[in-house]
Amino acid sequence: MAARNFFKADLRELEFALLEQFQVEDLFGKAPYAAMTREDVKMILQEAHTFVSDVVGPTLQESDREGCQIAPNGKVTVPACLKPAWKAYFENGWNGLALPESRGGQSAPHLLDMAVLEMFTAANAAFAMYPGLTSGAAEVIARMGSPEQKKLFLPPMDTGRWAGTMLLTEAQAGSDVGLNAAKAVKNPDGSYSLTGTKIFISGGDQDLTENIIHLALARVEGAPKGTKGLSLFIVPKILVNPDGSLGAPNDVVCTGIEHKMGIHASATCTLSFGEKGKCVGYMVGGEPKAGVEPGAGMRKMFTMMNLARIGVGVQSLGVASTAYLNALEYARTRRQGAHLRKGRPPEGAVPIIQHPDVRRMLLEMKSQVEGCRALIYHAIRLQDQANIAAQTDPAKGEELLDYVGLFIPLVKAYVSDTALAVASTAMQVYGGAGYTRDYPAEQYMRDARIFPIYEGTNGIQAMDLVGRKLAQNGGALVGRFGEEAGSFAAKLKEQSAWNTEAGLLTRAVESYKKVVGDYMAFFTQDKMELIPLTGTRFLNLMAKIAIANLLLQGARLAEEKLAKTDPESRDGMFYRGKIASARFFTRNILPQAVAEAEIISSGDPTALDIPDGGFSTAW
Amino acid sequence: MKILVPVKQVMDVELNVRVAAGKVVEDGMTLVLSKWDENALEAAVQLKEAGTASEVVVVTVGPESAGETLRKAMAMGADRAVHVLDPAADGSDSLGVARVLAALGAKEKPDLILAGLQAQDTDMGGVGPMTAELMGIPCLSNVTKIEGTGPTLTIHRRGDQGREVIAVTLPALITANDSLNQPRLASLKGIMMAKKKPMDTLTLENLGAAGVAGAAHALTQIAEFQPPAARAAGRKFTGEPEVIAKEVFDLLVKEAKLVG
Numbered sequence: 001m002a003a004r005n006f007f008k009a010d011l012r013e014l015e016f017a018l019l020e021q022f023q024v025e026d027l028f029g030k031a032p033y034a035a036m037t038r039e040d041v042k043m044i045l046q047e048a049h050t051f052v053s054d055v056v057g058p059t060l061q062e063s064d065r066e067g068c069q070i071a072p073n074g075k076v077t078v079p080a081c082l083k084p085a086w087k088a089y090f091e092n093g094w095n096g097l098a099l100p101e102s103r104g105g106q107s108a109p110h111l112l113d114m115a116v117l118e119m120f121t122a123a124n125a126a127f128a129m130y131p132g133l134t135s136g137a138a139e140v141i142a143r144m145g146s147p148e149q150k151k152l153f154l155p156p157m158d159t160g161r162w163a164g165t166m167l168l169t170e171a172q173a174g175s176d177v178g179l180n181a182a183k184a185v186k187n188p189d190g191s192y193s194l195t196g197t198k199i200f201i202s203g204g205d206q207d208l209t210e211n212i213i214h215l216a217l218a219r220v221e222g223a224p225k226g227t228k229g230l231s232l233f234i235v236p237k238i239l240v241n242p243d244g245s246l247g248a249p250n251d252v253v254c255t256g257i258e259h260k261m262g263i264h265a266s267a268t269c270t271l272s273f274g275e276k277g278k279c280v281g282y283m284v285g286g287e288p289k290a291g292v293e294p295g296a297g298m299r300k301m302f303t304m305m306n307l308a309r310i311g312v313g314v315q316s317l318g319v320a321s322t323a324y325l326n327a328l329e330y331a332r333t334r335r336q337g338a339h340l341r342k343g344r345p346p347e348g349a350v351p352i353i354q355h356p357d358v359r360r361m362l363l364e365m366k367s368q369v370e371g372c373r374a375l376i377y378h379a380i381r382l383q384d385q386a387n388i389a390a391q392t393d394p395a396k397g398e399e400l401l402d403y404v405g406l407f408i409p410l411v412k413a414y415v416s417d418t419a420l421a422v423a424s425t426a427m428q429v430y431g432g433a434g435y436t437r438d439y440p441a442e443q444y445m446r447d448a449r450i451f452p453i454y455e456g457t458n459g460i461q462a463m464d465l466v467g468r469k470l471a472q473n474g475g476a477l478v479g480r481f482g483e484e485a486g487s488f489a490a491k492l493k494e495q496s497a498w499n500t501e502a503g504l505l506t507r508a509v510e511s512y513k514k515v516v517g518d519y520m521a522f523f524t525q526d527k528m529e530l531i532p533l534t535g536t537r538f539l540n541l542m543a544k545i546a547i548a549n550l551l552l553q554g555a556r557l558a559e560e561k562l563a564k565t566d567p568e569s570r571d572g573m574f575y576r577g578k579i580a581s582a583r584f585f586t587r588n589i590l591p592q593a594v595a596e597a598e599i600i601s602s603g604d605p606t607a608l609d610i611p612d613g614g615f616s617t618a619w
Numbered sequence: 620m621k622i623l624v625p626v627k628q629v630m631d632v633e634l635n636v637r638v639a640a641g642k643v644v645e646d647g648m649t650l651v652l653s654k655w656d657e658n659a660l661e662a663a664v665q666l667k668e669a670g671t672a673s674e675v676v677v678v679t680v681g682p683e684s685a686g687e688t689l690r691k692a693m694a695m696g697a698d699r700a701v702h703v704l705d706p707a708a709d710g711s712d713s714l715g716v717a718r719v720l721a722a723l724g725a726k727e728k729p730d731l732i733l734a735g736l737q738a739q740d741t742d743m744g745g746v747g748p749m750t751a752e753l754m755g756i757p758c759l760s761n762v763t764k765i766e767g768t769g770p771t772l773t774i775h776r777r778g779d780q781g782r783e784v785i786a787v788t789l790p791a792l793i794t795a796n797d798s799l800n801q802p803r804l805a806s807l808k809g810i811m812m813a814k815k816k817p818m819d820t821l822t823l824e825n826l827g828a829a830g831v832a833g834a835a836h837a838l839t840q841i842a843e844f845q846p847p848a849a850r851a852a853g854r855k856f857t858g859e860p861e862v863i864a865k866e867v868f869d870l871l872v873k874e875a876k877l878v879g
Contacts, residue, residue: 011649040814043690046649047805054804093807106811347852570647 003081006440007057007123008325012574013370014045014115020561021554022377027109030388032100034107041112048094048116055088056123063124063265064443068206074254076205076267082127086208090160094120095131103142103158109384110307111377114314118373121318125447126265128315130163133203136308137164137215141234146286152240153213163209167198167216167235167271175460178226182218182273184233184281192233194218194281195274197255200454204269205237205254211246212237214271216281233281235273251278262446306383306401306408309455313376313411316419316451320372323419323444324365327426330439331358334430352429361429365422366577367585370554371547372415378550379407406469406477407546413461413536414543416451423448462535465542470519478516481542485509485549492552497559501552501586508545508590511597515541518601529608530600537596544593548586555582620672620769620789622663623729624697625720625750626656626679628688629740641843652688655735657695657802658795662765663733664696665800671768674698676727680708680719680832686818693813694805700818701727707823710834713745720746721753722828723821730769732792736761744794751792759787760794 018024018041029035063079070076089095098113099105121128138157141149156162173179182196196218198204205212214235223229239247251274258268273279335349340356352358382404390397427434427441434441452458470478486509492502515538522530558578565572630636631649638644652660666672677697679685682704689700703719711719724732732751737744744760751758763782764775771788777796805813823829830836856863871877 012647037814039687039690040811043687043694043810044807047691047694047807047810051804088804091806092804096807106807566646569644574647 003058003062005057007053008322009119011045017373017377018115022381024111027384031391033109048119052119052123055085059085060124067264068257068267070257076254078206079265111380111384114380117314118318121315122322125315125319126263129266130203134164144285162211162213164213165201165203167201167214169200171199180217184218184220192281194279197272199270201269201271202266204271206267232284235281251276262449309408309412312455313415316416317372319444319448320419320422321369323423323426324369327429331429361425363584365425367581368418368422370581371551371585372418374550375547376411379411409461409465410543413458413539420448462539465539466531466535482513485545488549504586504590505548508593511594515597515600530603534600537600541593541596544590548590551582551585555579620730621674622672623727623732624660624663624677625734626692627653627738628681628685629653638844638846643844652691653739658797658799659733659735660692661800661802680716690813693816694809699816702820704820705822708832711832712837712839713743714749714838715832715836716746717749718831719828720750722826724754730789734794736794736796747794757787757791761796762793763796763798
């Protein structure tokens with residue numbers, strides 16, 4: 001029996017986001033981005049959709065059921081159906097959309113790349129991790145590697161012959177990466193001997209590629225404690241000769257794989273290196289130059305995390321989107337119950353999309369999915385603009401990049417939390433059928449559950465927001481955010497049709513500004529614990545304001561287009577849907593942000609004051 | 620060997636096709652390359668990759684939007700494209716399109732024309748054979764396998780009596796069955812390279828085909844479109860198996876007229 005294919009994407013919505021609202025065309029032809037056209041965008045979306053649908057979609061359930069296996073010798077096998085998908089992915093060049101031309105890519109803006117990535121992750125999030133991690137590792141080498149390292153490692157990684165991973169986490173060093181204990185000792189030839197054990201390594205071993213290039217954090221003998229003393233090493237699974245051919249296996253062993261709730265097709269490995277004292281690694285970028293403190297590379301690597309965290313946002317979005325679209329299809333075909341006013345149709349029951357509570361769920365999902373997409377596209381577009389600005393005006397590039405940084409925790413945390421909620425609501429639309437393995441909702445929920453956890457837990461994201469970004473540049477970033485939302489709300493007030501929404505947005509922005517002031521007060525009144533205590537609430541508050549703002553901007557655009565479109569046509573329906581998303585979000589979801597703000601401002605210390613023993617009877 | 624591949628842009632039939640006032644609602648429909656044409660194109664590109672063919676030229680007779688389909692065909696491997704874009708060709712029936720293709724055939728002089736068995740929207744299957752007839756070349760329809768390097772090819776086709784194996788000397792026209800091959804997916808590089816490949820836009824006059832195509836010269840006309848009738852509700856039989864079996868059998872004979 002042919003594998004079932006649940007992949008769904010709304011190409012009209014992707015076109016709207018890219019071409020109408022976020023105007024990817026503005027970025028084309030501005031270095032470092034290639035000259036492309038509107039037609040290119042449409043064709044790339046269309047053909048990527050065909051590819052994902054034909055090649056990746058059918059692997060979703062099959063690869064989940066089969067999972068990954070580890071042999072006694074430590075060799076890991078991934079689900080068989082992923083192998084042709086991996087091969088086709090690279091053969092058809094889909095990894096190369098945003099790669100520079102010098103690496104065989106198309107130099108497209110990341111904005112376009114993210115739209116394509118969203119489809120891959122919607123089709124099979126676990127599969128999409130392998131190429132995603134490979135391009136992430138390659139990007140680190142491209143930015144920070146020595147010329148020799150780039151020449152040796154990038155071509156096989158860019159063509160899918162080798163894969164890449166990131167080795168950060170250790171049993172005692174998760175969120176607290178500075179506790180890393182892996183050790184590196186310099187060899188006479190300039191390489192290092194590494195010893196240590198890394199856990200939770202996605203793609204740490206697999207049988208998709210002949211070699212794997214691990215990027216491992218380790219502490220050089222004598223380096224200071226904490227993150228400062230950490231360096232990054234290239235540790236090939238199979239050693240690579242200077243001519244690029246494969247040498248002897250390195251002393252890296254996979255000692256186990258995790259048995260997880262979801263993303264079963266992604267091999268999550270424990271890697272032990274240097275058990276025989278023979279694990280060779282090379283410092284990324286070669287030896288630090290005189291005057292540069294050891295471990296300076298670490299800080300550079302953190303700037304890479306922007307893209308990785310946006311990547312998790314996109315992953316979350318992809319799963320949320322396909323979960324919604326599957327639930328929508330079910331709601332249109334499943335018949336149950338009578339219409340509240342019209343009673344029962346001749347078929348006996350109405351499609352459940354006619355029931356008010358089901359419509360509530362559908363529009364909640366639709367507006368959240370579109371809102372998250374807008375939030376991500378906004379951030380990634382700023383990042384692309386920063387990259388363009390950096391070519392001619394580095395200071396301007398830095399300024400834009402700082403502002404992108406403000407959105408990173410929102411993109412990672414809000415979108416991943418929301419994706420899980422959307423997947424859960426999608427299951428609810430199915431009723432009991434959704435809880436079975438006959439439908440994809442249960443897998444979407446299982447797969448999506450990791451997104452709020454990895455790549456910096458959402459708690460860590462909230463800390464990043466209130467601990468670093470809030471006060472960054474003297475509070476200028478949060479100030480700019482408030483000003484932008486406030487001035488849009490003021491402009492929206494001039495539109496009588498949007499009076500209600502303008503009022504709700506204004507109110508939310510005011511409570512946001514009040515909270516920013518309250519945070520200052522918490523600090524001066526020696527109540528600083530209240531800041532991390534309420535960080536997640538503040539993150540949600542900001543994300544909901546940003547999303548309402550962006551959805552309303554999109555709705556105004558849709559309204560202009562609708563005026564020139566037959567409202568009963570497909571385009572007409574689409575634009576009416578965009579307007580409904582914005583209204584629903586602003587009226588039904590944004591007010592929750594105001595409630596969050598009131599909770600923050602109340603300065604409730606209960607969770608701090610409760611004695612530890614009060615949490616449990618075991619004390 | 621030079622191969623000409625005529626293609627048609629059709630509505631994506633996987634979407635819900637709507638009919639209003641006797642016409643198909645075209646608004647907002649995604650337009651795609653007709654699937655049998657993909658098989659024809661794939662066969663042509665494979666012959667090129669095998670070194671048998673030297674050039675694959677893709678052609679369409681259609682509106683502005685059909686240019687996208689030509690680009691897709693070039694993304695899949697065609698070397699260049701010809702777009703016959705002329706309002707005078709609007710409303711052509713199969714014969715009109717065949718006349719235009721025959722005119723182009725006289726100009727391009729391909730050794731082989733590889734067409735789809737039928738278009739995915741109308742399922743007519745007329746254009747290929749009519750073009751061959753007008754050009755005075757052999758036509759082999761419903762082809763499942765192509766062997767050889769020319770000037771004589773061995774063709775497998777599905778015929779009335781089963782598989783037919785036929786030797787044909789070029790020039791000839793072949794229409795592709797969808798079991799001929801598995802069409803490739805366009806690669807990202809192919810998509811980006813396609814826009815650099817040459818695309819000629821011609822009018823009927825350029826082809827010396829003025830006054831042979833278009834609604835005014837059509838021998839057939841589509842009076843109206845009707846949506847397929849909704850499937851009648853199924854019927855559930857309950858009771859003793861022996862009784863139900865007889866009841867079902869009677870219905871099959873009397874109502875469905877399946878037996879006897």
